[in-house]
Amino acid sequence: MTAWRDSVTDVLALAVELSEQEDLRAAVIGSVEGGIIAGVLTACGGLLGGPLGLAVGGAVGGVVAAAVSRKKFKSVASIIMNDLSSTQKKKLVATLTNVIPSQLALMSASQLPPELKQQIIDAVKQFFGSHLNMHVE
Structure with a gap:
């Protein structure tokens, strides 16, 4: 059990080190929430100003969501x-x-080949997207 724990700790430490080096950030607010903000403001603009209001509401909604x-x-x-x-x-x-x-x-991130670093970063991004529904930049 200790070997598994050490392995988990080592792999997580490597993921953390690479994430820090690449300054990876995950979006806490999802695109669904941003879409809701933009959609509500677009609808309000349409209700208040007709077709021109739709355009203005959509533009304002997009800016506010961003x-x-x-x-x-x-x-x-x-x-x-x-x-x-x-x-x-x-x-x-x-x-x-x-x-x-x-x-x-067991190696530090600085010792890894660049191709492997990129594969690890891609795997972290994929994990955050598929398991946590978070977009990583």
Whole structure:
């Protein structure tokens, strides 16, 4: 059991280190919420101003949605360390162990080949998208 725990810790530490190096951030407000904001303002504009109101409401709604979501990003490293449940961490490790050869899991991110770093970053982004419904930039 200790070997599994150490392996999990090493793989998560590597994911955190790469996420920090790449300054990966996950959108906390989803595109659905942004779409709702834009849609509501578009509808209000249409109700108040007809066709021209639709155009103005859509433009204003898009700007407001972008402004609201702009500041709602959180560090991927912070999410991995503090917000993921143990089950989610195990799923992330399982995803990453498919990418990281076991002998390289103990290396620091600076020692990894650039191609492997990119594969790990892509796997983290894919995990956040598919398991957490978060967009990572």
